[in-house]
Amino acid sequence: MQTTPEQKPRGEILLRTLAMPADTNGNGDIFGGWIMSQLDLAGAIVAQEITGSRVVTVSVSNITFKAPVSVGDIVCCYGECTRIGNTSLSIALEVWIKxxxxxxxxxxxxxxxxxxxxxAIDDNGKPHHISK
Ligand SMILES: CC(C)(COP(=O)(O)OP(=O)(O)OC[C@H]1O[C@@H](n2cnc3c(N)ncnc32)[C@H](O)[C@@H]1OP(=O)(O)O)[C@@H](O)C(=O)NCCC(=O)NCCS
Known part of the structure; x- marks a missing residue:
């Protein structure tokens, strides 16, 4: 699943970090779980900015790993909001490697x-309406 020259990151840059040896799996590549946690942080930033409140992750509808990530890679998370519901919202996220x-x-x-x-949750952890 190679990136074509026409492909561009979706949305804005949300997070950049460096993949380190502590984040590797048994094959020496970076753990998928570590990549998911970076995406979760990136998405939570957008979600908080939109809702102006605390947020929790309720689900990940779809995730595809298209290429391995290695130690020393610069991991860049991009994303944008694709849906705002009553109390929930969806953020499309991508990891691009330099x-x-x-x-x-x-x-x-x-x-x-x-x-x-x-x-979006209130101080009691209950869903609350997102004003648009
Ligand atoms: C997320 C949470 C607050 C939802 O509470 P709830 O009382 O079940 O809420 P509701 O059933 O009223 O659903 C609230 C919203 O979430 C949406 N939702 C519920 N389950 C969902 C799922 N699996 N995927 C996507 N959206 C979902 C509902 O559609 C609803 O959206 P809307 O208001 O925009 O229509 C609650 O389940 C919770 O605290 N979960 C733990 C979250 C957490 O700890 N995350 C970190 C895990 S590592």
């Missing part, structure tokens, strides 16, 4: 995409 040695600093490729769903 790596000087692999593709050069002017190139990047899509490693993962996902749809995260969040619910």
């Amino acid at each position: 790596n000087r040695a692999k593709v050069g600093m002017n190139q990047h490729y899509l490693a993962c995409d996902a749809l995260f769903n969040y619910v």
Whole structure:
């Protein structure tokens, strides 16, 4: 599943970090769970900005790992809100990888995409209406 030259990241840049040796699995690649946690953080930032309240992750509707992530990769999370419901909202998220040695600093490729769903909650942890 290679990134085509026409493909561009979806939405705005939300988070950038470096994949480290502590984040690897038994194969020496980066854990899918670590990538999911980065996406969850990125999505929660957008969800909080939109709702102006606390949010919790209620589900991940779809996640696809398209290319392995390696130690030393610059992991860039992009995303945008695709749906605002009564108390919930969906954020489409993508991980794009930059790596000087692999593709050069002017190139990047899509490693993962996902749809995260969040619910706005009040101080008691109960869903509350999102005003649009
Ligand atoms: C998320 C939570 C607050 C929802 O509470 P609830 O009383 O079940 O809420 P409701 O059934 O009224 O649903 C609230 C909204 O969530 C949506 N929702 C519920 N389950 C969903 C699912 N599996 N996927 C997507 N949306 C879902 C509902 O459609 C509703 O959206 P809407 O108001 O925009 O129409 C509650 O289940 C909870 O606290 N879960 C734990 C969250 C958490 O700890 N996350 C971190 C896990 S690591």
